[in-house]
Amino acid sequence: MSINYQFDQQHIWHPYTSSVNPLPCYGVSHASGVTLTLDDGRELIDGMASWWACIHGYNVPELNQAAQQQLQKMSHVMFGGLTHQPAIDLCQELIAITPEALDKVFLSDSGSVAVEVALKMALQYWHSKGEPRAKFLTVRNGYHGDTFGAMGVTDPENSMHELYQDFLPQHLFVAAPQSRFDQAFDPSELDELKATLAKHHYDIAAMIIEPIVQGAGGMRIYHPEYLASAKQLCAQYGILFIADEIATGFGRTGKMLACEHADVVPDILCLGKAITGGYMSLAATLTTKHVADTVCQGKAGVFMHGPTFMANPLACAVATASIRLLRQSPWQQRVAAIEQTLQHSLKPLQQLPNVADVRILGAIGVVETTHAYDVATLQQAFIEHGVWLRPFGKLIYMMPPFVMTSAHLQQLINAIKQTLSELPHQE
Numbered sequence: 001m002s003i004n005y006q007f008d009q010q011h012i013w014h015p016y017t018s019s020v021n022p023l024p025c026y027g028v029s030h031a032s033g034v035t036l037t038l039d040d041g042r043e044l045i046d047g048m049a050s051w052w053a054c055i056h057g058y059n060v061p062e063l064n065q066a067a068q069q070q071l072q073k074m075s076h077v078m079f080g081g082l083t084h085q086p087a088i089d090l091c092q093e094l095i096a097i098t099p100e101a102l103d104k105v106f107l108s109d110s111g112s113v114a115v116e117v118a119l120k121m122a123l124q125y126w127h128s129k130g131e132p133r134a135k136f137l138t139v140r141n142g143y144h145g146d147t148f149g150a151m152g153v154t155d156p157e158n159s160m161h162e163l164y165q166d167f168l169p170q171h172l173f174v175a176a177p178q179s180r181f182d183q184a185f186d187p188s189e190l191d192e193l194k195a196t197l198a199k200h201h202y203d204i205a206a207m208i209i210e211p212i213v214q215g216a217g218g219m220r221i222y223h224p225e226y227l228a229s230a231k232q233l234c235a236q237y238g239i240l241f242i243a244d245e246i247a248t249g250f251g252r253t254g255k256m257l258a259c260e261h262a263d264v265v266p267d268i269l270c271l272g273k274a275i276t277g278g279y280m281s282l283a284a285t286l287t288t289k290h291v292a293d294t295v296c297q298g299k300a301g302v303f304m305h306g307p308t309f310m311a312n313p314l315a316c317a318v319a320t321a322s323i324r325l326l327r328q329s330p331w332q333q334r335v336a337a338i339e340q341t342l343q344h345s346l347k348p349l350q351q352l353p354n355v356a357d358v359r360i361l362g363a364i365g366v367v368e369t370t371h372a373y374d375v376a377t378l379q380q381a382f383i384e385h386g387v388w389l390r391p392f393g394k395l396i397y398m399m400p401p402f403v404m405t406s407a408h409l410q411q412l413i414n415a416i417k418q419t420l421s422e423l424p425h426q427e
């Protein structure tokens, strides 16, 4: 059976797309290792890991087995008043790979919800302390999800705050971190953050930030000193610090958590994307005993959240298998080898006339072009070169599965190089 593209175009919404002018989509029939096979038989090397998620690649025997075994027992059961071993196993793994202070886990169904949960924890924390607070502090160019709470702390321009302005709460934004990961830190970039904290600290519940790598808000990689200082400044005022590691968690930047680059222990941590190795939707919000207990000593007496599919056993079983597989694998060496190939072969693309910048950290490679190309044109060119990449704006970026060989990675890089040299320098 071939894919019914006409039905897809007429009836199905894809992420951030128009129903009036839908862009072409490519049908995938199956995926294995680092290869996506299209409906027409073409094979593409996947540079996206399905948006940071498929760190082990596709059709992974260990994850298939975990899903199949769990399926025999139960696919789902409610989490209110009931518990199960898959959730316990997963939370043990999560507590093992995160800082010691984070020992309370709230499981939810997607990254955006994990962020909503983090924001609600911070609000309830201050409410319990008898000092209700209404504001969050964050940096520009951030991305925290598409639900309202998360969108409220996402970059105002990228998430079109003016569309929802009568509905969205107004939070405090300071300039995005400027000093690059691999260059000197300029302490003056903390001035605005310091001034904002000094002026508004009594009204700020928490600061939320993506550690080290700002993902969908611009693929910017910043200096660990910024993160360490921001955490320290918040601590001085007793303001909670939320690390959104939904994109960076599980080894992507070369550390299990990007916070480790700055030795930062957040009060609240959000995980998602790669948590199940890309098999299904699941996310987690971790916090300290102090925050959790304070939340629950307030008027409500409980933390006020509980999704229907909370701790879905099937997702928990696969997530546990994925984290164990990661921890048993030489992931540090694999990520370091990917970084080395990117440094060697992707970095030189900054010599191309239509390239403004190349940024690399761990298994993340970003090419920023001098102007925005048409996404559909670029995507088609990449497909003709046998690779799957999904650029946005001026950004062509990759975060391949950690199991990608250097030959496949080289093919991805060559596809970008050839595509960029074939395209006009100005449109």
Ligand SMILES: *Cc1c(COP(=O)(O)O)cnc(C)c1O
Residues within 6 Å of the ligand: 110, 111, 112, 113, 115, 143, 144, 145, 146, 210, 215, 216, 244, 245, 246, 247, 272, 273
């Ligand atoms: C993807 C992402 C989210 C949202 O996760 P969803 O699963 O898409 O809801 C939140 N924060 C960051 C940093 C992300 O990269």
